[in-house]
Amino acid sequence: MEEIEVIEGGITSPKGFKAAGVHSGIKKCKKDLALIYTEKKANAAAVFTTNKVKAAPVLLDMENIRKSEAQAIVVNSGNANACTGEKGYEDALKMAEKTAEMLKIDKNDVLVCSTGVIGVPLPIDFCLKGIESAAESLSEKGGDDAAEAIMTTDTFKKVIAVKFNIDGKTVKMGGMAKGSGMIHPNMATMLSFITTDANISKEALNKALKKSVDVSYNTISVDGDMSTNDTNIILANGMAENKLIEVNSKEFEIFYRAIEYVNKNLAKMIVKDGEGATKFIEVVVINAKTENDARLAAKSIINSNLVKTAIFGEDANWGRIITAAGYSGADFDPQNVSIFIKSSKGEIKVCENGGYVNFDEGLAKEILKEKEINIMIDLKSGEFSSTAWGCDLSYDYVKINGSYRT
Amino acid sequence: MEEIEVIEGGITSPKGFKAAGVHSGIKKCKKDLALIYTEKKANAAAVFTTNKVKAAPVLLDMENIRKSEAQAIVVNSGNANACTGEKGYEDALKMAEKTAEMLKIDKNDVLVCSTGVIGVPLPIDFCLKGIESAAESLSEKGGDDAAEAIMTTDTFKKVIAVKFNIDGKTVKMGGMAKGSGMIHPNMATMLSFITTDANISKEALNKALKKSVDVSYNTISVDGDMSTNDTNIILANGMAENKLIEVNSKEFEIFYRAIEYVNKNLAKMIVKDGEGATKFIEVVVINAKTENDARLAAKSIINSNLVKTAIFGEDANWGRIITAAGYSGADFDPQNVSIFIKSSKGEIKVCENGGYVNFDEGLAKEILKEKEINIMIDLKSGEFSSTAWGCDLSYDYVKINGSYRT
Known part of the structure; x- marks a missing residue:
């Protein structure tokens, strides 16, 4: 990853981008309206929820x-x-329209997202x-x-920025995202916005976004539910002036x-901030x-809820792991399977040839205590291999979702 | 249902069946070994887990x-x-073999099940x-x-018996089952045994079992996980002497x-006894x-975990319901959808034409307080229509599965 350097900042790090986040009154007192603006019209690509029930802004x-x-x-x-009909x-x-009016741009050049x-x-x-006041307070800082204004049950802002070189020109890319319940493979109440000053063709931008979403957001799971509003948008305004x-x-x-780096990192932040999550799980x-x-x-x-609760309970219950693989539809011979569990405290083999293997229960406990x-x-x-990220299932997940309307 | 009469009893209600449940020592003090025996060899049919990872007895x-x-x-x-290899x-x-030896029958006429x-x-x-002592204590009572000995995290015994008439002969059918975590459509840590003295052809028995499993066990869900051991067996010994x-x-x-009546009722009992369940949900x-x-x-x-937690929280959150339908893969127009929630306290429409409809929040609370x-x-x-049964997702589900090895 030597070419990709992480820098301070977020969506306003690339040239020509401004943003704002304000309180409009939809929420009682927290910021609830974000605006992203590029002074030069950008090439854009987007990926949306595949849920049959799509929110109006989607x-x-x-x-x-198009x-x-x-x-x-x-x-x-x-x-x-969402589920709000023609109105x-x-x-x-x-x-x-309001955004276009305030920014003096074409209303068809405005993308709209909602979450809640x-x-x-x-x-x-x-x-x-809110749009009025956001437009008035647009700034490179x-x-x-903006990252704060898109949060719902998120407990922290999810922002990242990187820079890299294309043909001797410095190109920057910034991103922000929000989770945090209903997260599931195939995009789920998840909004993610990426800005870049790269000069890139529409086709290339679209391809890069789709491919990167497949190996980032589409591999994560908080609760297996998929929302009506998931959206991932990238704007590339070309102001880095690199060769196309x-x-x-x-x-x-x-x-x-x-x-890919930006999206994977935002996806991991979303998982780490899963509702009630106490542990980050990589499979x-x-x-x-x-x-x-x-x-x-x-x-x-x-x-698997049983794998999630086992990890919450710090239990090396590999039976639940092989069982979940068994009902996945994947083709394999259970008799060949080995399973390893690791963390910063070490690694243990917990299953060999699809069966029990003696392992150090004390070390297993140590390993599973980690986050x-x-x-x-x-x-x-x-x-072939594949990676998926998720979080455990805790009391707090039940508490948050049993008493809070998302 | 006038022809089907519920009677006291269970698997030993039909003629010629005996059973026993004993403590063998696998568990510390609870009964852990059950035996069912028919004095006349029975026609038999069975349905097993579709998990790739199948337990040895399966x-x-x-x-x-065969x-x-x-x-x-x-x-x-x-x-x-399960996951115990050749051993x-x-x-x-x-x-x-031990069962066959004790009962003086062919070892190939013994079916074996395990759960835990x-x-x-x-x-x-x-x-x-345990088999020795069970064989010695076999009885019509x-x-x-036996129903107690097959329980794991189940909190109550699941038994049922019915009688009906075939050509003037009284035929009896008894059943017992165990849940209670990992329950999911397509059979999941669920054992169910049905006995009957009906005289029925192998083909008819097989067809009846498969069809009834599809509309009972395959429609229920506790946590969406599917086990390695699910088994549903029916034995029909013909001792009612009805026409074949x-x-x-x-x-x-x-x-x-x-x-169908027996299996649906056992399936509902399993759901009602889902790990940590506080409410029974019919969709x-x-x-x-x-x-x-x-x-x-x-x-x-x-x-859907979000639907389950909403019901646990007694929240008429129809957005989560329509959302789960939306990502199900079912083909429908969200704009046409209506949703109703009811219990013994009344019924309310909570969604019309895929959108918000004014409903009495107080009545909704009353309705959702029910079990x-x-x-x-x-x-x-x-x-076309379809029914599924499940339970809510509670703190106790997390507690049981976060600290208990199934």
């Missing part, structure tokens, strides 16, 4: 993203504007007032406020490594017959 | 059930004999001694002891209604485009 964005260009993103938290769509449109409670009409007047990055070039590879499936088998097994293990746990399952059926 | 039974006949079932709890298979075989901790060698000596029941006859229909999807769409949507809703909650989702896309 439906609007799917229209607006031309692969955008100049602003407006986001409210506190209300998802919801009109409200999303109003948010775009489902099925409650959006308090549009608060939103519109507004990245942090096209697909299948050496430069594309560098750019891809950067976006690595190796030597699967096909890539799909590897992915099925990894996702099944990371999604970051790695589970490796060797299927010995082929050459 | 592998043995899959062999023994001839569709059996005379005894031996079951231990406290150890699943595990040999141990399962030893259990069959995975990946720990079976304490076979305890098992064999032993059904309750063949498929597609009027008599078959009566027999089928009985087995009914109506007017789906296809049967598969109905089933996908129902299962997805009943499996049995019904969620109905009308997809308005066709004529």
Whole structure:
């Protein structure tokens, strides 16, 4: 990773980007409206939830993203504007129009996102007032406020920025995201925004985003539920003035490594901030017959409530791990399976040839006391591997979701 | 249901069946070994877990059930004999052999089941001694002891018996089952045994069992995990001396209604006794485009951790319900969806045309305070419907599974 250097900052680190985060009144007192603006219209790409039930802003964005260009993103938290019918769509449109009016840009160049409670009409007047004040306070230092304004049950801001070189030019990329319940493979109440001053073709931008989402957000799980609002958007305004990055070039590879790095790190932050999470779990499936088998097994293990509660209970219960692989649909011979559990405190083999192996229970306890746990399952059926990230299932998950409307 | 009459009793209610439940030493002090015996060899049918990782007794039974006949079932709890390699298979075989020896029957006529901790060698000596003492205490009154001996984290015995008429002859059917974690559509740590003195062909018996499992055990969910040991066995010894029941006859229909009634009731008991469950949830999807769409949507809703925690929290959060239907893979137009929540306290519509509808929050609270909650989702896309049963997700689920090795 020598070419990709992590720097201070976030979405306003790349040239030409401004942002703001304000309190509009949707939430009682916390910031709830974020605005991202690029002074030069950007190439844009986006990935949305695959849920049949899509929130109004997602439906609007799917229209607006067709031309692969955008100049602003407006986001409210506190209300998802989902299951809100035609009125919801009109409200999303109003948010775009107001943003365009304030920034003197085309309303079709505005992307809209919402996150929060489902099925409650959006308090549009608060939103519109919020857009006014956000537009007025746009600044190159507004990245942090914006990252704060998109939070719902998140307990910390998720921001990152990197720089790298393309043909002697310094290119920057910034990102911010929010979780934190309902997180699941295939994008789930998860908003993520990436900005870059790279000069990159629409095709290359789209390819890089989709590929990186597949190995980052689509591998994570908090509770296996998938939301109506998931959106991942990248804006590339070209102001770094590097030679245009096209697909299948050496430069594309560098750019891809950067976006993969940014998205993987944001995805991990989301998992670490999963509702009620006390531990971060990485599941690595190796030597699967096909890539799909590897992915099925990894996702099944990371999604298993019994694996999640075992890790919460600091219990090396490999039976639940092999069982979850067994019902995943992945093809393998259980008799060949080995399972390893590790953390910074060491590594133990807990299962060999699909069966019991003597291991040091004391060391297992030590290993499982850590906050970051790695589970490796060797299927010995082929050459493919897959990684999935998740968190444990705790009392607090039940508490948060049993008493709080998301 | 006038033809099917519920009677006192369980697996020893039908003619010619004896049972026993004893303490063998696998568990510290509770009963842990059950034996079911029919004096006349019975036609037999079975359904097993579809998990790739199958416990040793399941592998043995899959062999023994091929001839569709059996005379005894031996079951231990406290150890699943799963992920125990060749030794595990040999141990399962030893259990069959010992049972056959004690009962003076063919070892291939013995079916073996285990439930409990995975990946720990079976304490076979305890098992064999337990089989001896169970065989010695076999009795027509032993059904309750057997039902107790198969329990793991179950908090109550699950037994049922019915009688019905076939051609003027009284036929009886008894059943017992155990849950209670890891319960999931497609059979999951769930053992269920049905006995009947019906005279029924092997083909008819097999068909009735499979069909009834599909609409009972395969529709329930506690935590979405699926075990290595699930087994559902029925023995029919013909001692009621009714005219042989063949498929597609009027008599078959009566027999089928009985087995469906028994299996549905046992399945509901399993759900009600789900680990940590405080509420029983019934999800009914109506007017789906296809049967598969109905089933996908129902299962997805009943499996959703967010729906489960909302019900635990007595929150009419229909957004989570429509969202779970949305990611189920079922085909429907979200704009058409209506959702109703009801209990013995009343019924409310909480969603109309995929959106918010004004409802009485006070009444909603009253309805959701009850122990049995019904969620109905009308997809308005066709004529098919499906029902799924599950339970809520509570602090206790996390407690039980975070500190207890199953």
